[in-house]
Amino acid sequence: MNAASEEQPLLKVEGLCVDVTIQGRDYAALKDVSFTVQRAEAHGLVGESGSGKSLALRSLMGLLSANARVSSGSAYFNGADLFANSGRNFRRIRGAGISMVFQEPAVALNPIARVGTQITDGIAQRKGLSRKQARDYAIHMMGLVGIPSPELRVDAYPFQLSGGMRQRVMIAASVACEPELILCDEPTTALDVTVQAQVLALFDGLRAELNAGILYVTHDLAVVSELCSTISVLYAGRLVESGTAAEVLGNPREDYTRALLAATPRIDEPGQRLRSIPGTTPALRDRPAGYSFAMRVADHAPDSPSILQEL
Amino acid sequence: MSNTQPTQPASENILEMRDIRVEFSAGKGRNRRKVVALNDVNLSVRRGTIHGLVGESGSGKSTLARVLTALERSFTGTVVFNGEELPVRRTKEQRRHIQMVFQDPYSSLDPRMTIRQSLAELLRVHRIVEPRDVGGRCLELMEQVQLPARALDSYPISMSGGQRQRVAIAKALALEPSLLVADEAVSALDVSVQAGIVNLLADLRDQLGLSVVFIAHDLAVVRNLCENVAVMYHGNIVEDGETESLFTEPKDQYTQTLLQSIPRIRY
Numbered sequence: 001m002n003a004a005s006e007e008q009p010l011l012k013v014e015g016l017c018v019d020v021t022i023q024g025r026d027y028a029a030l031k032d033v034s035f036t037v038q039r040a041e042a043h044g045l046v047g048e049s050g051s052g053k054s055l056a057l058r059s060l061m062g063l064l065s066a067n068a069r070v071s072s073g074s075a076y077f078n079g080a081d082l083f084a085n086s087g088r089n090f091r092r093i094r095g096a097g098i099s100m101v102f103q104e105p106a107v108a109l110n111p112i113a114r115v116g117t118q119i120t121d122g123i124a125q126r127k128g129l130s131r132k133q134a135r136d137y138a139i140h141m142m143g144l145v146g147i148p149s150p151e152l153r154v155d156a157y158p159f160q161l162s163g164g165m166r167q168r169v170m171i172a173a174s175v176a177c178e179p180e181l182i183l184c185d186e187p188t189t190a191l192d193v194t195v196q197a198q199v200l201a202l203f204d205g206l207r208a209e210l211n212a213g214i215l216y217v218t219h220d221l222a223v224v225s226e227l228c229s230t231i232s233v234l235y236a237g238r239l240v241e242s243g244t245a246a247e248v249l250g251n252p253r254e255d256y257t258r259a260l261l262a263a264t265p266r267i268d269e270p271g272q273r274l275r276s277i278p279g280t281t282p283a284l285r286d287r288p289a290g291y292s293f294a295m296r297v298a299d300h301a302p303d304s305p306s307i308l309q310e311l
Numbered sequence: 312m313s314n315t316q317p318t319q320p321a322s323e324n325i326l327e328m329r330d331i332r333v334e335f336s337a338g339k340g341r342n343r344r345k346v347v348a349l350n351d352v353n354l355s356v357r358r359g360t361i362h363g364l365v366g367e368s369g370s371g372k373s374t375l376a377r378v379l380t381a382l383e384r385s386f387t388g389t390v391v392f393n394g395e396e397l398p399v400r401r402t403k404e405q406r407r408h409i410q411m412v413f414q415d416p417y418s419s420l421d422p423r424m425t426i427r428q429s430l431a432e433l434l435r436v437h438r439i440v441e442p443r444d445v446g447g448r449c450l451e452l453m454e455q456v457q458l459p460a461r462a463l464d465s466y467p468i469s470m471s472g473g474q475r476q477r478v479a480i481a482k483a484l485a486l487e488p489s490l491l492v493a494d495e496a497v498s499a500l501d502v503s504v505q506a507g508i509v510n511l512l513a514d515l516r517d518q519l520g521l522s523v524v525f526i527a528h529d530l531a532v533v534r535n536l537c538e539n540v541a542v543m544y545h546g547n548i549v550e551d552g553e554t555e556s557l558f559t560e561p562k563d564q565y566t567q568t569l570l571q572s573i574p575r576i577r578y
Contacts, residue, residue, distance in 0.1 A: 048501040163368070192367035193528065197572035219502065222531070222574035250578030263506040265531040267573050270558070274535065276507030280471040 008079050010213040011037040011060075011181055016073035018052070018059050018237075020284060027284045029055055029068065033239045035232045037181065042207055042214040044228035044245070046221060048260075050281035051234040053217045057183050060215075061100050062090045077181065096126065099174035103186040105166035109158040116142075116154035119173045126177065141172040145202055164195035171199070175206055182206070184216045188223060200227050221264050225249055233257050235293050236281050256293040325490055325522045326356040326379075331388035333374050348374040350546040351388070356490070356539075361516055361523040363533035363554065365569070366543030372526045375543070376494045379524065380411045393489065407437055410483035414495040416475035419482075420467040426478050427463040433485045452481040455519075457511060473504035480511065491515075491523045497532060509536055530573050534558055542566045 018030040030052045037043045047053045059070050060082060075082040077093060102108040110118055116138035124134040135154060142150030145168040158166055167187060174182060184203070188196040204227060207214055216228055224231055225245060232242035233256065241254040252258045262275040279296045288295070333349040349371045356362045364372050377383035379390065381401050390397045397405055413419045421429060430449045434440055440448045453460055456477040467475055476496060483491055493512065497505045509532055515521045527533050533540055534554055541551040542563065550563040561567045 193572040225576045226574045265535040267531040270534040274506035277503035
């Protein structure tokens with residue numbers, strides 16, 4: 001892509017394919033996945049385990065493990081090709097342009113560094129802040145993400161904070177450089193609902209105030225419904241359906257989306273018997289070529305009444 | 312399962328926990344302090360119902376489950392089961408009646424045993440059926456948890472998470488308990504698989520008259536499955552009542568906060 005036009009989306013992913021090598025053989029873990037994220041928009045990437053949602057996120061960040069690689073497709077961030085030249089290119093974009101919030105803050109944070117230092121590591125280097133400036137900025141950021149009495153906690157180590165506080169620290173670290181795009185990999189899955197509600201409100205505030213785009217990966221349709229205005233549904237490495245949240249959740253076109261919604265317990269519609277989906281997503285190695293949801297349903301048709309007929 | 316019901320039902324409640332108190336000491340030296348994990352908790356579970364237990368991490372849900380299943384023995388208060396007060400050290404028979412299903416089915420199954428071997432061992436050790444009936448009972452158990460008979464000869468590693476959780480439930484059912492304690496038993500499963508396990512628990516309640524203490528953090532699942540719900544906060548049960556009235560007219564302030572925090576599909 002040439003000169004960046006004003007109208008181009010913040011993130012444009014087209015035809016993304018990721019191959020994973022297992023015991024010398026290549027398997028297509030993601031096939032032809034496309035989506036866009038606009039500025040100040042939260043886009044939900046939804047799927048069950050094995051759908052490839054986290055893999056999509058990691059490929060954008062250049063964080064694929066050694067046995068996985070992008071085999072084709074493109075990803076443009078502000079018109080810049082994310083897959084063009086890896087090392088130096090990514091280093092310039094990460095942090096200031098794109099940042100990532102992981103699922104488990106206990107793993108993503110450095111256990112032997114004070115949280116304040118971890119929040120400002122990136123920006124201090126980028127902007128040449130002094131230690132005092134960096135510390136003040138860390139306190140400011142911790143206040144912003146709703147950590148009570150940040151001036152007391154800025155020198156704490158991760159183990160001294162609760163899970164919710166740690167997740168806020170990680171969010172503070174990821175937004176310290178005011179990124180234009182925040183990639184979230186199930187950041188609230190390990191949190192209590194009350195804390196989850198606060199973190200979701202925080203993301204929504206960042207989206208509105210910083211004009212940031214958010215790409216939010218989760219398996220939880222309710223969480224997506226709270227935060228995201230557009231949604232893509234993945235199944236077994238393929239894009240099943242995408243559209244506005246109202247379209248996808250309110251009026252789904254595809255059988256898989258309908259089945260997923262029917263299996264999700266609704267807090268507002270109690271007493272309904274849930275409809276489980278027979279079988280599971282097969283592991284990558286056991287997936288036949290062109291595997292689709294219809295095949296999962298067909299496989300299990302004999303021992304269960306077809307879920308598709310019910311829907 | 313004729314021998315599931317032990318003795319004459321003494322009351323409508325299969326379980327009554329009275330003034331259960333558990334304290335731990337935490338920290339070292341000068342920082343040593345007392346943590347009250349359960350603060351004189353009272354809980355009654357009606358026979359043949361599913362009683363939900365919700366609350367944030369650290370609120371005491373799992374400690375309560377451990378007291379129930381005799382995994383935690385240093386507590387004060389009384390556990391009355393089927394009208395009989397259970398001692399701190401329970402007999403094998405008393406333990407058999409209260410079974411637990413854990414969050415991670417893989418760590419509660421022996422990876423070197425087929426499902427048949429796991430179940431048969433339980434049936435033999437607890438002398439549930441005559442040795443010659445072990446095979447037939449295994450098949451019945453598979454039917455109860457809605458798994459195909461061929462699953463009996465599989466190892467846990469070849470099964471999916473949902474299937475393993477069904478096996479974990481089958482192992483609990485093998486001992487013909489009257490109370491099942493499910494500690495976050497559906498939390499680690501995909502939503503499409505979770506729905507199957509939730510339905511299975513409802514079926515077991517309806518068909519076998521099984522009583523269940525269902526610990527979960529997903530309130531939508533609890534509302535769908537449970538007749539009654541108790542809300543825990545900092546070692547206390549702050550509210551306990553019928554699911555519908557608790558969800559529609561929560562009285563306690565923490566319950567209200569909790570309910571407001573639930574993400575909803577708004578379309």
